[in-house]
Amino acid sequence: MHKTDFTDYEAGVARLTMPVSARDHAQGPDDAPLTLVEYGDYQCPYCGAAYPVVKRLQKTLGDKLRFVFRNFPLPQAHPYAMAAAEAAEAAGTLGKFWPMHDMIYENQEELSPESLAEWAHELGLADDKLEKALEAPEIDKRLKEDRSSGIRSGLNGTPTFYINGTRYDGPPDYPSLLAVLESELSVR
Amino acid sequence: MSPTPALKAGTPAPDFTLPSTPDQKVSLSEFRGRPVVLVFYPADWSPVCSDQLALYNELLPDFSPFNAEILGISVDGIWCHLAFHQERKLRIPLLADFEPKGAVARRYGVYDESTGESERALFVIDADGIIRWSYVSPVGINPGADGILKALENLSSAPKEAAHAQN
Numbered sequence: 001m002h003k004t005d006f007t008d009y010e011a012g013v014a015r016l017t018m019p020v021s022a023r024d025h026a027q028g029p030d031d032a033p034l035t036l037v038e039y040g041d042y043q044c045p046y047c048g049a050a051y052p053v054v055k056r057l058q059k060t061l062g063d064k065l066r067f068v069f070r071n072f073p074l075p076q077a078h079p080y081a082m083a084a085a086e087a088a089e090a091a092g093t094l095g096k097f098w099p100m101h102d103m104i105y106e107n108q109e110e111l112s113p114e115s116l117a118e119w120a121h122e123l124g125l126a127d128d129k130l131e132k133a134l135e136a137p138e139i140d141k142r143l144k145e146d147r148s149s150g151i152r153s154g155l156n157g158t159p160t161f162y163i164n165g166t167r168y169d170g171p172p173d174y175p176s177l178l179a180v181l182e183s184e185l186s187v188r
Numbered sequence: 189m190s191p192t193p194a195l196k197a198g199t200p201a202p203d204f205t206l207p208s209t210p211d212q213k214v215s216l217s218e219f220r221g222r223p224v225v226l227v228f229y230p231a232d233w234s235p236v237c238s239d240q241l242a243l244y245n246e247l248l249p250d251f252s253p254f255n256a257e258i259l260g261i262s263v264d265g266i267w268c269h270l271a272f273h274q275e276r277k278l279r280i281p282l283l284a285d286f287e288p289k290g291a292v293a294r295r296y297g298v299y300d301e302s303t304g305e306s307e308r309a310l311f312v313i314d315a316d317g318i319i320r321w322s323y324v325s326p327v328g329i330n331p332g333a334d335g336i337l338k339a340l341e342n343l344s345s346a347p348k349e350a351a352h353a354q355n
Binding site: 014074075076077151152153154155156157169 | 239240242243245246247250276277329330331332333334335337
């Protein structure tokens, strides 16, 4: 009949359904033993709080860690989240994804459509450049892929993290995340 | 833990009538003919902004192709629900399982006697009022939406609904 296997779901183990690939924005080596994937919203304060945590994990773990960011804007709750995600992706088409990503999270409290344009300018993307990049159909496609892959992977809010493909359900603070990452390293 | 287990797939969903606003009531049987997702949750005013209900609120466009009605249920009173609904800008109806307290949660086997709240539980009910999928989330873990969407997809891949979907 029409039975789907819910075994993983019943066990409370959610897995990343879209594997990390060349389409993703990634920092760290492709063959790093640890891959941390974050689904985030640029206007979400919890994602803002997780931003320095991830930076610190990257510093501690160095080449052992590959970090991937995917978009999951929650526009009902956060009116500028979609514009910010589009701006970061547009900057990405011009080779400036991570600088824009960092700029937004480092100045999250000032996030607005005007500030996005200013920040792009500061990063050397003159206004018309970013605006033109925003028209690329690739951006909408990427955002849709990120969104549906998040839903299919049991995303349950923002930020949602996956460590080597398994949803991390602990608190998003540095010691908790580091402990799980290190234990993952030791079993390998 | 609930003293009785949560109702399983294949069980007819017990009908109920609960207030959704100070002057409106909602009965499960009103939705016969289309799928219903019951979202039992412990309490309004969860301290995280992107909690379970906020996520489902964002995902309404993903649920709409299934023509499914999503109903939130907790033991909170109707005025509490009203304030929560407005503050979080929710578009999902919230039903008050308040008097007698938790009566509907008990009938679905998801009332937690120790906390006096319902467990975090999901039920996907088909157009004929039969539970097709149920899930009780581990304590403190937000279950996300993938299980609901898979269950709704399974409903719509059944022969009758498939014929309907082509219209």
